[in-house]
Amino acid sequence: MKSNISNVFSPSNIGALSLKNRLALAPMTRVSANEDGTVGPLMKDYYQSFADGGFALIVTEGLYTDKLYSQCYKFQPGLSDEVQMSSWKEVTEAVHENDGVIIAQLMHAGALSQYNKYTKGNAAPSEIQPLGEEMGIYYGEGEYSVPKAMSQEDINEVISGFASAARLAKCAGFDGVEIHGANGYLLDQFLTVYTNKRSDKYGGVLANRLKIYKDIVEAVREAVGRDFVVGIRFSQSKVNDFEYKWPEQDEGAKTIFQSVLACGVDYIHTTEHVAKGPAFENGLSLASLAKKYANIPVIANGGISSDSDANYLVESGQADIVSLGKIALANPNWPNAVESGQPLQDFDFDMFNPLADLKTAKQFMSA
Template identity: 55%
Template sequence: MATNSTAKAATQRLFDSVKLGSLALDNRLAVAPMTRISATETGHATAPMCDYYSAFAEGGFGLIITEGLYTDEAFSQGYHFQPGLADASQRDAWKPIVERVHASGARIIAQLMHAGALSQGNRFRSGTRGPSAERPAGEQMAFYRGAGKYPLPVAMSVTEIEEAIAGFAAAALRACEAGFDGVEIHGANGYLLDQFLTEGVNRRADAYGGTVAGRLRITLETVEAVRAAVGPDFIVGLRSSQGKVNDFHHKWRGPEEAAEIYGLLGGLPIDYIHTTEFEAWQPAFGDGASLASLAKRHSGLPVMANGSLHDPLRAAELISDHGADVVTLGRGALTHADWPHRVATDAEIAEFDGRILAPLADLENAERFRAAA
């Protein structure tokens, strides 16, 4: 067991400064994107959301990544009361949040998300779209106001794929205009871009299916479109995972396929890859390297690692032993918005209590939970 002095030395690396592309961070601690379904019905960020995000900045996190923001007024929205970046008014609603986070010394990145076939609430269109007409596994998430099985999606036409890509690019430009420090393209957790990558979900026979390169084509084209929209200096990242919100146990074919995927992603004009697993330090394929390690090795890019890293020693291990440049916290940040300050001062860190997300994972429920605690 580590002594207090050795533990302190190990966790000190979490507080080293680091750069992601041109973006300088005061430490290696970031808040992971977490869906909170607390915007207005029309997708506008709210005053409670401003308090929520700024609390992490005030608590010492060097970087905050927003929840997934829908990108267009077609098929991208995933949840009722999800915030968006699909028009100018939604863009402007984010400006006070960005300004307040910056005033507290942190940076903030907007995560851009297209839910695809996993959409369970879209005020713009009826029905869903995906790479193929395959009903998603599992059931809709009740704590995001869903119920029952996912609907059967319609396979996207090439024109609809192009429209989705254009939506990512337009939303990225709005993020830049709102003052965000960068964008993170959501290519993970079973949402649209990940649906295209996933065998069995993507059964296309055209250029967007088949091989790894074909199944990654929409991701590659999305990144290129976003980069063209925001220019060379704005931060662009990409989130990557094996598991999905509707299929926790999904795996790629093995380390060889991971090497191919991350090799292709490493050739893109992005500033980092953000990997997420249930437990980030575990081998990605039964034994051997973690997903974060594989991403680092085969892409050559800076890596953020996410997954049950609320133990400070575990978080430090991802940096010292797995090659991660930044660690991102979800449950740990929800438990303590001032998690970095607590680690720095050896203050108590409580266990996560799932009631903060039940029956709904919104800010109103979290406030009720804290009031009753």
């Protein structure tokens, strides 16, 4: 229906950034960097294809922030030094040339690290072995190892790693950064009671478990200045605990979203299995709760594949922008295809078989 489509195709903005529509590429790890964490040979064309296909906003895969404990995957790209930073310039330029905006997602693996080129062993809020098993589609195998509990010095280094990576993102031509606070990685490990048994200021009540988010957002803001976009991503579900729900429910969502608002983030990106579904038993979606309690631009993600789902989230005021993951991999031109009434391809998990990397995807697409 034309009137619906015009909503998701209407312009939007985040902070000082103007977006030509309300469609974003969701962050997706593609383990296709070079061994030294620089941009690999297939990555420029990959990111450019989404800008060329009409996505206004591209959020990169999670990039590691330091050479200590942040790296999660083999062939994961980083933003931990000048060489890695410079390698991103061709990507940011290609996206800009195609009228897109690109945000770097900054990520710390914590206990979920499956590979680290720089440091032996993992570090996390507490010495607790993660649930589940390492992910084979990212070169993992077997159980996760038991991390050491981070000292205050380790935490200080995590915070300065995020700040430094954000500064490098700005130098590389990115339009903003997104702090990965979701999906079971380090920040989420602090937020979650069963992975955070600390008795210091970073553990215990929800406000303490949120302290690392606050410290990181403030340090990043200080590093990049007021005008550079800083967003944050939240989820309930984790890559190693799919059905997890925030135990404090609606009240917890209120505290979480209000506290990051108070630190000065420009947007909140929520992800759920089904973006429009209720976050808890009944009631509002997680995106709607972010909108209700923070009232800044919200990006909703999860299970959105049709234009009617995308439009519904925007039209109903649950989100300002929607981000598409797997369906965008099957249709890098999703916005242009939908706008011109072309058919869409279904996503096929064989695209990640045996690896969720760009080489496997390319072979799959050309088969």
